[in-house]
Amino acid sequence: MNLAPSILAGERLALARLLSKIENNMQEGLTALNELFPHTGQAHLVGVTGAPGTGKSSLVNQLAYYYRHPIQGQTPRKIAIIAVDPSSPFTGGAILGDRIRMQDLAGDPGVFIRSMAARGSLGGLAQTTASLVQVFDAAGFETILIETVGAGQAEVDIARLAHTTIVVEAPGLGDEIQAIKAGILEIADILVVNKADRPGVESTERALQNMLQLGHPIRNMKRPEDAQDRDDEQQAQAILPIWVPPILRTVATQGDGVSELVRAISDHYQYLHDTGQWKKRERNRLQNELDNLLKDSLVARWRATISKSEYKYILDSLVERRISPHQAVESLLDGGSPGKSF
């Protein structure tokens, strides 16, 4: 049964079924994906990443709620949430409070929440996420929120799927938490200090500001002719539109700051389109997906060519330290004969 037409017609049940088929790597999922792909490219993909304890799940929840209940005069948007986060309420690792808040979204046909277990290969997880994004995109969801726990490079790779990446911080998580963010800050388009009603919000903001300046040398660059000019940053922006990641305060549990965050997301969307960055990010995104799929296919095809006994012989030789790992690879790929003595 081809699920693609039902997806394009907006049938929710078909959508849920297709997502499962894709997660289970079934051929039917693949067929539908091929058919749906020409209908993608409309949705705004927004990644939300941050360490456990920053309250990013609540923030995602509030964002979705806001998009569904915007200020007067604005049209509600169709929202999909993909939670790739073992600590997320959407994936079941939640504290009770979050589960209750989630009910704000339950029963709303304009919201679809999909959680993914973060087990197994994270490469595979990024790929499955990319596929789910395509389905939601083709199904007409206008904003797709991708929630990841921002602690490892692999999670950063998932966040890279997004057009706009929000990095969530919280006050008082300690210096170590700050340090771990150095790499993640480089991919941040918007910075949020959530739980901003807690003590230490100023020092967290200051730390983020400092890291931003370290991570974005272009904004520290001084042109010789106006080295003394304290407005040089503004001038540089007038010449070339540069996105300076804003640092926003929110209290997700109260909904404070969420409308400002929605505006920043919308501003970034506009910036991407005005500067041609949207097309560039789309291309990077798709190239990344292509390369990952290529890798998997190459391995699967090679596996089909090698006999189990040959592989076992090489592995045995490795375990017995008769050959090194690199020598084992050479033997397997260059058809080292099983009769060869190591």
Next chain:
Amino acid sequence: MNLAPSILAGERLALARLLSKIENNMQEGLTALNELFPHTGQAHLVGVTGAPGTGKSSLVNQLAYYYRHPIQGQTPRKIAIIAVDPSSPFTGGAILGDRIRMQDLAGDPGVFIRSMAARGSLGGLAQTTASLVQVFDAAGFETILIETVGAGQAEVDIARLAHTTIVVEAPGLGDEIQAIKAGILEIADILVVNKADRPGVESTERALQNMLQLGHPIRNMKRPEDAQDRDDEQQAQAILPIWVPPILRTVATQGDGVSELVRAISDHYQYLHDTGQWKKRERNRLQNELDNLLKDSLVARWRATISKSEYKYILDSLVERRISPHQAVESLLDGGSPGKSF
């Protein structure tokens, strides 16, 4: 220049040079690795993983110090530390206190500390770590401590390099921190509640105990004949030696509980050898490394066969949504001609 003989002779400078060559993917590193590999397989690889803020770096530090200054009657062990953790003092993201504590180990020829930046591909990081482990192993380091930040699957993969995996917790890091550990707990051989002088240590222990019972169904299994017997867990252990991950308390900054942790590590080493698990883990470890190297080699070899213009044509078709990602892969691998119109 072949560095392998100098490594085997225990020359510290040659060791540092080889590690750099391996990290920079140089041919000289590869040659030495091939020559050193037959001399590996002696070291006890101990992974230490945990979220930022648990104080695992201090614990690693204390462990190394203890191994160098054991109780009377025991011989000091040669210790290597590989820190794969952006928040580690060894990798430079440290708070001042940790840097000071590190000086306990400075100048001791029986300790070698190597830190790795957690940027770039984590797959590559796991592989480089595996290579560094081999060098230390061949160089006669008896215990190799591998410190990773335990938050993502990729970090777990690095922890899988180890024979013995220690998962570090701390009281009061919140429910979300606990939840994220569900996956990591499955690979824990020893659980440590560090900062055990803080409030909440009992509830952290209780949470870990509960998760352990969820994660290890064998220990909850009741045999019909003694369903009422509260000693059935002990009986099951008498029949089949099962490693029950102990939950230990430490205060790394004071050194409290470190000798008990060293004993647990030694017990686990003994358990692995007594039950044949050591050989099994060695095989898994090496198979994992082999498979990762195979994947990289397959991709590199395929890349050398494809023309830039062909790849660009396919990527363009993908970006313009004329073909789907899976169709793009098929075209590239099955020699879809650039003249083919999509």
